[in-house]
Amino acid sequence: MENSTRERILDEALIHFAENGYKGANLRDLAARLGLSKSALYKHYESKEAIWNALLDKMEAYYARRVGSVDNPPQTPATLEEFISLSMGMIRFSVCDPQIILTRKLLLTEQFHDERVRRLASKHFLEGMTNIFAGLFVAMMESGLLRKEDPTMLAFAYTAPVSVLIHHSDREAEHREEMLNRIEAFIRYFVLAHKAD
Amino acid sequence: MENSTRERILDEALIHFAENGYKGANLRDLAARLGLSKSALYKHYESKEAIWNALLDKMEAYYARRVGSVDNPPQTPATLEEFISLSMGMIRFSVCDPQIILTRKLLLTEQFHDERVRRLASKHFLEGMTNIFAGLFVAMMESGLLRKEDPTMLAFAYTAPVSVLIHHSDREAEHREEMLNRIEAFIRYFVLAHKAD
DNA sequence: TATTATAGTGACCAATCGGTCACTTGTCAA
DNA sequence: TTGACAAGTGACCGATTGGTCACTATAATA
Numbered sequence: 001m002e003n004s005t006r007e008r009i010l011d012e013a014l015i016h017f018a019e020n021g022y023k024g025a026n027l028r029d030l031a032a033r034l035g036l037s038k039s040a041l042y043k044h045y046e047s048k049e050a051i052w053n054a055l056l057d058k059m060e061a062y063y064a065r066r067v068g069s070v071d072n073p074p075q076t077p078a079t080l081e082e083f084i085s086l087s088m089g090m091i092r093f094s095v096c097d098p099q100i101i102l103t104r105k106l107l108l109t110e111q112f113h114d115e116r117v118r119r120l121a122s123k124h125f126l127e128g129m130t131n132i133f134a135g136l137f138v139a140m141m142e143s144g145l146l147r148k149e150d151p152t153m154l155a156f157a158y159t160a161p162v163s164v165l166i167h168h169s170d171r172e173a174e175h176r177e178e179m180l181n182r183i184e185a186f187i188r189y190f191v192l193a194h195k196a197d
Numbered sequence: 198m199e200n201s202t203r204e205r206i207l208d209e210a211l212i213h214f215a216e217n218g219y220k221g222a223n224l225r226d227l228a229a230r231l232g233l234s235k236s237a238l239y240k241h242y243e244s245k246e247a248i249w250n251a252l253l254d255k256m257e258a259y260y261a262r263r264v265g266s267v268d269n270p271p272q273t274p275a276t277l278e279e280f281i282s283l284s285m286g287m288i289r290f291s292v293c294d295p296q297i298i299l300t301r302k303l304l305l306t307e308q309f310h311d312e313r314v315r316r317l318a319s320k321h322f323l324e325g326m327t328n329i330f331a332g333l334f335v336a337m338m339e340s341g342l343l344r345k346e347d348p349t350m351l352a353f354a355y356t357a358p359v360s361v362l363i364h365h366s367d368r369e370a371e372h373r374e375e376m377l378n379r380i381e382a383f384i385r386y387f388v389l390a391h392k393a394d
Numbered sequence: 395t396a397t398t399a400t401a402g403t404g405a406c407c408a409a410t411c412g413g414t415c416a417c418t419t420g421t422c423a424a
Numbered sequence: 425t426t427g428a429c430a431a432g433t434g435a436c437c438g439a440t441t442g443g444t445c446a447c448t449a450t451a452a453t454a
Contacts, residue, residue: 005401021310023221026441039444040402048442109306111368113218118368126365153386160358168323171308171315189350193390202431223411236414237432245412 006044006054008034013055018102021109022052056116059103063120063128076139080191083140087187091162092180095169104170129159147196154194161186203241203251205231210252215299218306219249253313256300260317260325273336277388280337285381288359292366292373301367326356344393351391358383 012033016025027048031038045051074090077083094100104124111121134155140146146154162183169179209230213222224245228235242248271287274280291297301321308318331352337343343351359380366376 019309021218021220021306023218024310027443028441036401037403038442039404042443043401046443105309109218109309112216112302112306113221122365122368126361149390150386153383156383157354157358157387160361161354163361164323164357168319171319186350186353189347190354193346224413225411233431234433235412236434239413240431243413 005034005036009041009044009051010055010058013051014099014102014106017052017055017110018106022113056114056120059106059120060116063123066128074136076136076143077145078143080145080195083136083145084184084187084191088180088184091166091183095166095176095180101170104167108167108170125163129163130155133159141196144196146194149194158187158190161190202231202233206238206241206248207252207255210248211296211299211303214249214252214307215303219310249311253311253317256303256317257313260320263325271333273333273340274342275340277342277392280342281381281384281388284359284384285377288363288380289377292363292377298367301364305364305367322360326360327352330356338393341393343391346391355384355387358387 009030012030013025016030016033020026025048027041028038031041041051045054074086077086107117107121107124110117112118130152132155134152137146137151137154137158141148141151165179165183165186169176172179206227209227210222213227213230217223222245224238225235228238238248242251271283274283304314304318304321307314309315327349329352331348334343334348334351334355338345338348362376362380362383366373369376
């Protein structure tokens with residue numbers, strides 16, 4: 001399996017593009033970080049833009065797989081406390097995993113410079129999370145955990161604040177644990193405000 | 198008042214930096230857009246970085262003035278409907294004003310490349326809006342419009358979703374009116390869920 | 395063994411960038 | 425009138441960038 005260099009290039013490209021932006025990333029540093037010379041990159045990709053597009057392809061594929069997993073969503077929690085720990089588990093992973101952090105950075109910083117990134121950002125930051133939880137909330141309303149109301153609106157009211165706090169954690173990594181506490185505090189507030197009586 | 202060229206440069210720099218990023222912006226285009234030669238810029242600022250810093254100074258000053266206006270906040274609305282139209286007025290302005298749109302773009306896209314931008318982004322996207330509305334909600338609870346609960350948490354639960362929709366409007370300008378409708382729908386949902394009985 | 399394809403190298407190229415400098419122009423005060 | 429100064433110009437510079445090319449090394453195949 002010696003096409004692994006192609007993959008290693010993409011892994012490094014994510015770091016480089018996320019930290020410096022598309023224009024700010026340069027192929028010499030990227031190659032050096034891989035222990036390669038710059039011209040070696042051109043044996044695997046025909047241009048900087050080709051690396052960029054391959055990276056976006058990979059991100060789109062990853063995202064499509066995640067959305068596919070929405071069809072078999074996380075099983076409905078039996079209690080509100082279980083919902084909280086389920087949520088916090090997902091969020092903690094999303095906030096700590098380096099690759100996901102870099103992906104969010106790239107989506108944020110390049111969303112106005114690239115059409116594909118813009119579309120991915122809209123999916124990721126607005127529709128994606130909301131749809132997952134809308135489905136979950138429907139089930140939780142039917143099982144009598146949550147008060148009955150518009151599940152899409154409820155999911156949006158839930159995911160948007162979490163999303164804002166995750167972005168804040170990305171900005172100030174040294175406050176990550178504090179942000180996770182604020183996220184849990186919000187979730188508990190939210191559950192309390194919308195649970196069935 | 199012939200220092201106006203200095204100001205014109207900053208106005209154009211906001212556009213240029215917001216659309217292309219710090220690294221992507223180049224002084225030749227910026228000068229050309231102003232009807233100047235590139236070397237003329239150096240009669241007013243000593244470097245690209247100096248223009249950048251002057252622009253951030255201006256943004257910080259503007260933000261400080263806006264925060265200063267929190268000491269004399271918008272007067273407490275007498276009814277919930279008045280609160281909704283007050284909010285929508287502020288939001289509509291913030292979503293439509295070109296300069297504010299560009300400022301948000303710049304804060305978003307450069308927050309990981311510049312320390313001052315990072316701090317401004319944290320203030321603007323997290324604490325800023327929340328603090329304004331926390332004060333307003335305290336007054337509305339005391340006047341019996343809203344159910345009594347943690348005003349800071351309530352303000353966060355209110356401003357974060359609005360903020361997410363504003364960002365979406367920035368991304369997809371052609372859906373601006375649709376986003377404004379979604380914002381109003383959310384605000385009405387929010388008011389209904391938290392009004393005093 | 396000879397051949398061929400793949401991966402990698404380093405020197406080089408043209409374009410672009412931020413920045414400098416000698417020079418011109420216009421204005422206003424002495 | 426003249427001199428000083430601020431504003432603006434265009435040619436130029438060194439550094440960096442994405443990209444090319446002739447070349448080497450290695451390993452598998454015929």
